[in-house]
Amino acid sequence: MKQLEIAVIPGDGIGKEVVPAALDVLRTIAEVHGGLQFTFVEFPWSCDYYMEHGKMMPDDGLQILQGFAAIFLGAVGNPKLVPDHISLWGLLLKIRREFEQVINIRPAKFFRGLQSPLANPNDFDFIVVRENSEGEYSEIGGRIHRGDDEIAIQNAVFTRKGTERAMRYAFELAKKRKRHVTSATKSNGIFHTMPFWDEVFAQVKQDYPEVQTDSYHIDALAAFFVTKPHLFDVVVASNLFGDILTDLGGAIMGSIGIAPAANINLNGKYPSMFEPVHGSAPDIYGKGIANPIGQIWTAKLMLDHFGEDELGSVLLKTIEDVTADGIKTPDIGGKATTREVTDEICRRLRQLA
Numbered sequence: 001m002k003q004l005e006i007a008v009i010p011g012d013g014i015g016k017e018v019v020p021a022a023l024d025v026l027r028t029i030a031e032v033h034g035g036l037q038f039t040f041v042e043f044p045w046s047c048d049y050y051m052e053h054g055k056m057m058p059d060d061g062l063q064i065l066q067g068f069a070a071i072f073l074g075a076v077g078n079p080k081l082v083p084d085h086i087s088l089w090g091l092l093l094k095i096r097r098e099f100e101q102v103i104n105i106r107p108a109k110f111f112r113g114l115q116s117p118l119a120n121p122n123d124f125d126f127i128v129v130r131e132n133s134e135g136e137y138s139e140i141g142g143r144i145h146r147g148d149d150e151i152a153i154q155n156a157v158f159t160r161k162g163t164e165r166a167m168r169y170a171f172e173l174a175k176k177r178k179r180h181v182t183s184a185t186k187s188n189g190i191f192h193t194m195p196f197w198d199e200v201f202a203q204v205k206q207d208y209p210e211v212q213t214d215s216y217h218i219d220a221l222a223a224f225f226v227t228k229p230h231l232f233d234v235v236v237a238s239n240l241f242g243d244i245l246t247d248l249g250g251a252i253m254g255s256i257g258i259a260p261a262a263n264i265n266l267n268g269k270y271p272s273m274f275e276p277v278h279g280s281a282p283d284i285y286g287k288g289i290a291n292p293i294g295q296i297w298t299a300k301l302m303l304d305h306f307g308e309d310e311l312g313s314v315l316l317k318t319i320e321d322v323t324a325d326g327i328k329t330p331d332i333g334g335k336a337t338t339r340e341v342t343d344e345i346c347r348r349l350r351q352l353a
């Protein structure tokens with residue numbers, strides 16, 4: 001029996017709705033598999049926790065998480081209670097940084113049963129490899145003065161190691177796919193870091209002669225995601241560019257409520273963390289209509305991570321079947337609730353046992 005202890009952090013807003021849904025799916029998967037057992041240990045760390053304790057997680061929170069096989073997270077943020085930069089840096093970004101989850105993998109593909117808003121979605125299927133440890137997401141900088149003379153400075157940090165690591169990951173991934181890597185740059189406007197990014201890309205690609213490459217400025221690239229998404233296989237991007245591109249990836253599938261993500265620790269020192277692309281969606285929280293597919297597809301990425309790729313593929317196919325049969329939440333044009341979609345996915349999985 002393969003035993004996996006998973007730390008579960010539903011977080012805020014719809015995280016508290018879609019995480020329980022995905023856990024039901026994972027429990028069902030374990031039943032179907034027969035040789036796999038999950039233990040889920042839940043932590044209430046969130047903006048509500050902050051209101052009570054003055055912090056997003058306890059001081060020994062990272063030590064507590066360290067012993068788990070993986071972390072399964074929903075979303076963080078409730079700007080009515082806690083400013084977003086405080087809540088995210090106190091939990092989500094803290095875990096990504098301290099646990100050296102240096103790569104964020106975010107797939108997007110034409111999804112059966114979904115009406116893509118694109119006129120020509122052309123069966124696109126790509127993965128964005130987002131640098132996840134540095135770049136534009138940084139605490140370096142500061143503010144001085146207030147009022148008319150106020151100054152805010154925010155430094156971006158691009159190391160050769162971090163940049164090269166993300167690019168090599170993208171090339172290795174492309175070797176297993178359609179052998180194409182696109183670099184997201186902006187070396188016409190960002191004077192130092194992006195020319196550096198281009199130089200490193202030009203060097204790294206020398207080691208992968210079998211992989212085709214392209215490089216586009218992020219503005220044009222964003223437009224190509226809409227007009228020619230089938231052009232892309234693996235896209236490597238800095239932290240912020242990858243963040244923005246992957247909401248767009250979700251949107252062209254049909255909803256950001258579908259898009260999955262994995263924060264990968266590459267050195268084996270700490271657990272990886274699995275959380276969907278979307279946030280806590282305060283505008284729909286409490287209505288029971290959040291799309292659970294982003295979180296459930298994220299569970300599939302976690303299964304892949306544990307070497308259960310076959311089961312992962314079965315799960316993704318089941319999600320697509322349910323969607324194709326019209327059992328969908330309102331964000332993708334249906335009338336079903338979070339619970340109804342989840343129950344239907346579980347029901348169909350059980351039929352496989």
Ligand SMILES: NC(=O)C1=CN([C@@H]2O[C@H](COP(=O)(O)OP(=O)(O)OC[C@H]3O[C@@H](n4cnc5c(N)ncnc54)[C@H](O)[C@@H]3O)[C@@H](O)[C@H]2O)C=CC1
Pocket residue numbers: 014018074075076077078079084088092256257258275276277278279280281282283284289290291292294331
């Ligand atoms: N990784 C994380 O934990 C992230 C956290 N956030 C936080 O989430 C909060 C809300 O941020 P927003 O910018 O509004 O982004 P958001 O992703 O939470 O929501 C954007 C829009 O997409 C919709 N949406 C998102 N997920 C959905 C789902 N599963 N089903 C149906 N509709 C869905 C929402 O209803 C909203 O209209 C903020 O506190 C923000 O900082 C935002 C992005 C990522």
Ligand SMILES: CC(=O)C(=O)O
Pocket residue numbers: 088243277
């Ligand atoms: C914070 C956020 O939007 C992200 O990391 O995707």
Ligand SMILES: [K+]
Pocket residue numbers: 073074075076275276277278279
């Ligand atoms: K999330």
Ligand SMILES: [Mn+2]
Pocket residue numbers: 243244247277
């Ligand atoms: Mn984001």
